[in-house]
Ligand code: RFL
């Protein structure tokens with residue numbers, strides 16, 4: 115098999131890249147190790163930045179998002195039983211975010227790709243990327259039990275944190291930056307209308323909690339839990355009781371309970387691999403970097419990377435100049451590190467570390483009070499949350 119761009123992974127990064135390349139008249143093949151149902155139902159991100167929304171629309175993949183997605187103009191910060199709303203459009207000159215689940219973005223992009231795009235192979239596991247630093251890189255893969263080779267002009271590793279693409283960058287040329295956190299998130303999906311019309315980020319002595327949503331009738335909620343927690347060890351009624359404690363306000367706000375349909379625990383990690391390119395192999399999305407979910411940045415960073423790659427390759431096809439491809443890693447990393455900083459700030463602002471000192475507890479409250487009383491501090495949060503421009 116031969117193609118211009120071999121794409122490993124059909125998460126948001128790989129699927130959107132295939133769409134952007136198709137629109138630019140560049141052919142690609144997508145290899146995905148899991149089956150279609152798995153990719154379409156894996157519960158993950160829920161928040162799209164303004165820039166991501168604009169890109170999906172321009173790519174012709176925004177129709178259902180515009181019908182079913184929920185535009186959000188702010189979030190609520192909750193601490194010391196108080197509530198503070200951050201108004202995004204007022205602070206950022208009109209920017210907002212969209213609640214539209216990653217599962218739905220993937221479903222829309224898969225349907226478009228199968229209808230109009232190039233090959234998208236499910237249950238096709240990439241085994242290795244070879245010849246990344248030659249003029250003709252290859253992906254060795256196994257599909258339906260048979261090993262095959264995909265010959266490419268470029269390979270883009272969109273295969274997530276546990277993928278194989280990153281391993282093709284020689285260790286001697288790689289640098290990694292990492293931080294793990296001594297807590298995770300217990301996430302639930304529940305068949306109950308969200309108890310608030312915007313997301314609520316709650317700071318509490320017992321740990322962080324987040325109220326989010328998928329649709330007007332489905333809530334998504336998270337609790338900070340110790341690292342290594344088993345989701346099944348939490349009984350449903352204990353989850354609701356703990357959420358109630360952490361969201362409690364002085365003004366009598368009520369959390370609505372409902373049947374829990376899914377629960378799982380996510381570890382928290384910050385990770386960056388530099389550079390994001392080796393020869394004709396490019397890394398995009400979680401394959402190159404991870405952020406803790408507190409800033410809602412992971413999917414949006416993945417979108418930023420593939421937009422940057424698609425533009426750079428289109429430029430090369432049109433002008434013969436590899437200038438933008440050569441700048442790919444530096445361009446992406448500038449945005450990646452801003453998102454790392456923002457996600458780290460949000461995480462350390464809102465979570466209670468198991469070894470936190472009384473001094474650090476007071477500092478957290480002071481940071482929250484500062485956000486609630488300074489337009490400058492609030493503007494910084496609103497700009498970070500609604501997103502950094504795609505280069
Ligand atoms: P993905 O989605 O992990 O997709 C990688 C794909 O590659 C496949 N794959 C392979 N295919 C072929 N051969 C191989 N050898 C392969 N190895 C792996 C995998 O099966 C998979 O289909 O990476 P991508 O595309 O870079 O997308 C990244 C996002 O998924 C991720 O950053 C976000 O979900 C992070 N995230 C959030 N991001 C946001 O922007 N906003 C949010 O609100 C948000 N909330 C979250 C999140 C992530 C969470 N978890 C579970 C980590 C909430 C949670 C709980």
Ligand code: PHB
Pocket residue numbers: 158159160161313326327334407408409410
């Ligand atoms: C979600 O809805 O899954 C979600 C929302 C905001 C975050 C993280 C996750 O910061």
